[in-house]
Amino acid sequence: MASFFAEMLLAPTKSAIIFDDPVSSFDHLRRENVARRLAREAADRQVIVFTHDAVFLLALIEAAEAFAASLLVQQVQTAGASVGHCSEGPPWVGMAVNKRIGFLKSEWVKADKFFRNNERTTYNGLARQLYGLLRETWERAIEEVLFGGVIERLKLSVETNKLKLVDIAPTDFERVERGMSKASAQLIGHDQPAAVNTPAPQPDELDADIKELESWVKDVRARREKKKSATPVIAEVVPLPVKGANG
Numbered sequence: 304m305a306s307f308f309a310e311m312l313l314a315p316t317k318s319a320i321i322f323d324d325p326v327s328s329f330d331h332l333r334r335e336n337v338a339r340r341l342a343r344e345a346a347d348r349q350v351i352v353f354t355h356d357a358v359f360l361l362a363l364i365e366a367a368e369a370f371a372a373s374l375l376v377q378q379v380q381t382a383g384a385s386v387g388h389c390s391e392g393p394p395w396v397g398m399a400v401n402k403r404i405g406f407l408k409s410e411w412v413k414a415d416k417f418f419r420n421n422e423r424t425t426y427n428g429l430a431r432q433l434y435g436l437l438r439e440t441w442e443r444a445i446e447e448v449l450f451g452g453v454i455e456r457l458k459l460s461v462e463t464n465k466l467k468l469v470d471i472a473p474t475d476f477e478r479v480e481r482g483m484s485k486a487s488a489q490l491i492g493h494d495q496p497a498a499v500n501t502p503a504p505q506p507d508e509l510d511a512d513i514k515e516l517e518s519w520v521k522d523v524r525a526r527r528e529k530k531k532s533a534t535p536v537i538a539e540v541v542p543l544p545v546k547g548a549n550g
Contacts, residue, residue, distance in 0.1 A: 308340060319349035326359050335362050342366035345373070357396050361458075364397070395436070400447050400520060403440040407433060407513050415506040423502070428491075430503035434512075435490035441483050441516060448520050449475060451527065468527050478519045485512055 304325065311320065322341070326334045338359065341350050345367070354360055360376070367374040376393045392402060410433055417426040446455050451469045453462050489503060504512070 304337065311344070317348040319351060320344070321351045321353075323353045324355060325352065326354075326356065331358075334359050335366075338362035338366040339369070342370040342372045346370065357394070360393060360397050364393070365458075395439075400440060400444045403436070403443065404513065404517050404520070407436060407440065410436075411506065411510055411513060414509065418506050426506075427503040430506075430509055431489055431491045433509065434486045434503075437513060437516065438483060438486035438490055441479060441486060444516065444520055445479065448523050449479070468531055470526070470530065472526075475519075475523065478515070482512070482516055482519070 325341075326337050329337065334356075341352065341363065344350055352363065354363075364374065364376070366372075375391070376397075377389050377391055378394050380388045380390070382388050392398065395403070395406075398406065410429070414426055414429045414433060417423075417429060446452070449471060451465045453465045453469060503509075
């Protein structure tokens with residue numbers, strides 16, 4: 304890899320370069336070094352990377368942000384016997400909270416259509432699946448939104464410089480606990496007694512639960528943005544001259 308980068312510097316052209324799992328045998332430090340090197344190279348040429356490594360993908364995304372490199376993430380999936388289905392954006396595990404909420408809302412449209420067409424079995428399965436993804440998004444929001452990215456899984460560093468903006472209100476605990484509990488009770492994997500046989504919540508209720516997460520994320524970020532933009536007022540006390548006895 305080092306020899307290739309050195310040779311690339313001597314090449315007279317700026318043609319595109321393509322990598323297929325370039326860090327499959329590297330340790331985590333060299334992975335990050337390669338990610339930064341590729342992001343830096345993207346300023347001068349097109350860089351295409353194929354990878355199965357979600358950790359390396361996140362390192363590439365972070366490096367692209369650091370070097371202000373233009374980035375397009377796509378995933379290639381199989382659908383049964385059919386292969387090569389491309390869609391924009393990272394896989395679920397690599398999605399940020401806002402992207403996940405957008406995905407949940409688009410899938411809710413499909414679920415609502417199943418419900419209105421009286422395809423209740425299909426709706427119930429999809430709705431419970433969405434509650435599972437909703438719970439995962441609440442979990443991701445705790446590290447990305449509530450803790451403000453100070454500590455994130457799959458990242459080696461602890462961003463202590465972000466701590467100054469972290470403020471957690473009592474309502475945050477209440478809303479997170481309520482949202483997590485609701486989603487946990489509905490997701491696939493919790494067996495219900497046969498006598499209960501409770502159907503999945505209807506589309507309006509599912510929509511409201513997704514929007515509650517979206518609302519909480521916006522509230523926390525707006526509060527942090529207000530705190531960041533607030534300019535501290537420094538008052539300077541100037542002592543007045545003391546008059547003499549005859550003054």
